[in-house]
Amino acid sequence: MNLTIGSDHGAVELKDTVKKIIAEAFPDIEVNDVGTFGTDSVDYPDIAEKVCAEIVNGRSERGIVLCGTGIGISIAANKIKGIRCALCNDVYSAKKCREHNDANVLAMGGRVIGVGPAEEIVRAWLTTEFEGGRHQRRIDKITALENR
Numbered sequence: 001m002n003l004t005i006g007s008d009h010g011a012v013e014l015k016d017t018v019k020k021i022i023a024e025a026f027p028d029i030e031v032n033d034v035g036t037f038g039t040d041s042v043d044y045p046d047i048a049e050k051v052c053a054e055i056v057n058g059r060s061e062r063g064i065v066l067c068g069t070g071i072g073i074s075i076a077a078n079k080i081k082g083i084r085c086a087l088c089n090d091v092y093s094a095k096k097c098r099e100h101n102d103a104n105v106l107a108m109g110g111r112v113i114g115v116g117p118a119e120e121i122v123r124a125w126l127t128t129e130f131e132g133g134r135h136q137r138r139i140d141k142i143t144a145l146e147n148r
């Protein structure tokens with residue numbers, strides 16, 4: 001699997017942590033890091049756009065977007081057609097957003113969660129499959145909303 005990750009200045013440390021977690025636990029996942037790479041202030045919608053473009057154009061199957069709270073960047077990501085971004089601060093949500101919502105992008109807040117929860121969330125999100133069935137009907141309705 002190819003996965004694109006990006007963060008604003010509020011979550012650069014978390015981005016490095018998540019990359020390390022993935023490299024150690026999921027060596028088959030190729031991670032594409034679109035930045036940011038320092039502590040200079042950047043605008044989270046620009047990062048959301050860069051990450052989500054990789055999914056929309058088919059180069060990545062999944063994305064992880066990070067900002068201080070995870071809120072702004074998840075709002076921005078969900079404006080992009082084809083993106084279902086879930087802001088998760090707990091493992092239950094990380095599992096359910098895969099099983100029920102087929103979330104293709106995970107958002108987390110670098111100023112909200114620590115390394116331990118982030119690791120469990122990422123592991124759950126990467127290993128949980130979409131259940132389909134009645135949930136596919138609901139995803140289709142989301143897609144219909146996007147196409148209005």
Ligand code: RB5
Binds near residue numbers: 010069072073
């Ligand atoms: C940047 O200071 C901060 O606003 C951003 O990281 C994020 O928390 C926005 O939702």
